[in-house]
Amino acid sequence: MTQTTSSPSPIPTAHGNLAPAARERARFATMALFFIAGMAYASWGVHVPTVRDKFQLDPAMLSVALFVLTGGSIAATVANAKWIARAGTRRACLVGGLVMSASMALILAMPTYALLLPVLAAFGAGMATMDVAMNAEASAVEQALGRPIMSSLHGMFSLGGMIGAGIGGLALSHGMASAVHMLLAALVCVVVLVVACPAVLPHIPHTESHHGGARASRWRSPVLWALGAVALIALIAEGAMYDWAAVYMRDVVRSTPAFASAGYAAFTGAMAAGRFAGDVVRARFGAVQLVFASGSIAFAGMVAALVLPFSVTALIGFAMMGIGLANMMPVLFAAAMRVKGIHAAEGLAHVASIAYVGLLFGPVLIGGVAQVANLSIGLAVVALCAALVAVIGPRVLKRLGV
Template sequence: MALFFASDLPYATWGIHIPTIRERFSLSDATLSLAMFAVAGGAILAMGPVGRWVVQVGTARAVRLAAWPFSLAIGTLMLPPSFATLLPLLLAFSIANASYDVAMNAQAATVEAAHGRPIMSSLHGMFSMGGMVGALAGGGLISLGVSPWLHCAAVGLFVLLATRLGFPHLLPEAPPTVTTSAEHAHHAGRRLWWIGGLAFLGLVGEGAMYDWTSVYMRDVALSPAALAAAGYAAFSGGMALGRFGGDWLRIRFGARALLTGSGWTGFIGVALALLLPYPLVALLGFTLMGLGAANMVPLFFVAASRLDGVPPAEGITAVSRLAYVGMLLGPVLIGALAHATDSLRIGLALVALAIGLIAVCGVRFLPAETAR
């Protein structure tokens, strides 16, 4: 839980300091987008080598090793003297973040298997809490006039400390099950691609909620300015609540029922917000979308870690790569569709479609052994 909490603090810190970086280097929107692409695109490009590296060194050791560049990158985020020198640092931050994230999730799959009961959703709930605390604490520090470089350095030290305290308690992972035939291996690889495709759809919706809820609340639901940001808060709150309850639901009903129920909950939430674009109804809809999206990624990671003959780190890496692509492309696709149709409601209908596909098709590709 400490590792998951610490993992999202640096990303939240980067997010709240994007305006700081823009002001410091006097960046245009187009130039600033290069920095955002370095953070997202670097992780996508690095996922293949990262997965092989984590398998080679082991998840526990990979967490410890990745913590150093991860902490150093966020700790020195405000030190580059120019935008040109900032970009390689952001790329290093992205690769280190991906390494830490993959190793941490693969280790979590090992811990869950040893624990004998579902814990993955609760761990991801701590990840969400880390982002929320990081954003709130960072905003408070900015309002108090704390120097951005000192804030970033403190976050870097926190990640190192959490990793150092947690490392002795991490578990060695069991070797992957050996497949019985080439056909069996091909079947596992194909199933892994389908799970990754589901993660892509899920992160299309999640990325859209991060980027478009405030705009929807302001421009479509015509909410007061003070309420516009509440759309994102409603989604995030629903997601945190859903994750902390997800393990109990998985024990009670099984992973397949949880995935189907999550998909329909998210679909109903988005449909409600789009069909009745009033502030309070939209907030309810975004909360339901958060509840629905909460347990999708944890379920997909568990499923990828339990495929016969696929090392957990490689399975999680493959799913993570497609999830990152969905997170990166989802908001862009929705923006393009909204621009082409002159309607953000039509653009966000893409989210309902993606989540609806998970509700209808997801259980076909979730391994039965993920159920408990």
């Protein structure tokens, strides 16, 4: 079996000529960026119930807030793509990260729901700008090092999420004001951004496909559309877990606020562990088998959490969801960057832009079903998505020969 997704693309000349120490500094800097992005998103995720209670939101109104946040992310992904290409990943990571940090600090300081919505949109936009830039940087670092590291870098995002959720739970259990916790988390992000960004690789514009030959239009590539569809389904499930896991623990399992954070941490922690092992597992068994097994584990975990809504079983189920969803995006992104005739960055951007629609509509879909029925039935959609990925994902990857 050809391990197309496991081997990095050829090293761009300018990055290949960098000293080994500079490449390693760039790797650690990129790891730090992924970490604080995960920590920031987890800090928000822990406080989704806090936002709901502060503004007395029903499931429909909370879904609108989540819709606005992800809508800001998608809008920024589309609008800022050309600017990121011109400015380079170093500057884009810094600017996006600062916007993310500033808006995160303001979320729980807003006095009204109407003022909360634009802050959430800005938070989503900052997150998306940083996300696109740091993934492009991750690809460049992988190429410069000459070995696969994409899954482990995504693992740093999940590790940041686990630690961010854990700290958030401790802050809540010790009576720290939620707004103060968000402010402190934002300050940590700013410090890391200022320290890490100077070590990010210098931007190198690419005008030719790294596969050689004539370049094709990514908009007319059926392979990219198929990869994007699988990624969309996977991110519906992942986005729902980020936004609704703590709510499920508090409202259905009836756990304490601190234990609700433990459920979120179980999901993100297991995802981190799965991603750190992802590069090795993919090299050993192949992307097709990895995606099938991952989707199956995620399906079983979600079913367990829904059928047995108790504290321990919910934690185990969420951990299985984390392991199952861990390598979906790294595998699909790696495949997108190696579609023949399409530049790696263009392939990644295309698949990511489709996938982010899943983040936009996933939480809203769950909230809508919860409004009509209940949250348990709403989260059954997550189990369905995991099953679809297990069935469809391997077929798409087989078509690519990965």
